[in-house]
Amino acid sequence: MSQDARTVTVKLLDKEYTISCPDGAEAELLASADYLDAKMREIKTSGKIVGLERIAVMAAxxxxxxxxxxxxxxxxxxxxxxxxxxxxxxxxxxxxxxxxNPPENLS
Known part of the structure; x- marks a missing residue:
């Protein structure tokens, strides 16, 4: 990992993941993770799809x-x-x- 990268811990369906991201992009990563988590929870709540991997693929x-x-x-x-x-x-x-000014008719 280069010195201009940071690690951020995000939570998706109550499971934590440590992600590397460019310095200064932490807020965008966290917002993206929150959005993905919400989408995954919607799918999980529907009860039609089971399993973290399948839920993640469906959300993606x-x-x-x-x-x-x-x-x-x-x-x-x-x-x-x-x-x-x-x-x-x-x-x-x-x-x-x-x-x-159109020309006048001279006739």
Missing amino acids: LNMSHELIKNREQSRQSVEMQLRRLGHKIDQSLERADQPE
Whole structure:
């Protein structure tokens, strides 16, 4: 372990694990462990899955699914915003191309 790493003890389903993490990232690791512990407890409470390893795998799969879903929603949101901006730019360019005072009809 390098000198800029720390060890942090986290608790998942009442079992302690000592994890190495970069110095300064302890709070993020603890928050991640708390989130994982909560997800694992939800699965354990459902009673459908038994065994620490199976519960951990199921929690990891559920969290991965959430992450992928959130990424897709973020991507779609960015695409929508870009389309709106593109539309506004097109409208502005169209207005800029039109003369402010059209010539009068001389007939």
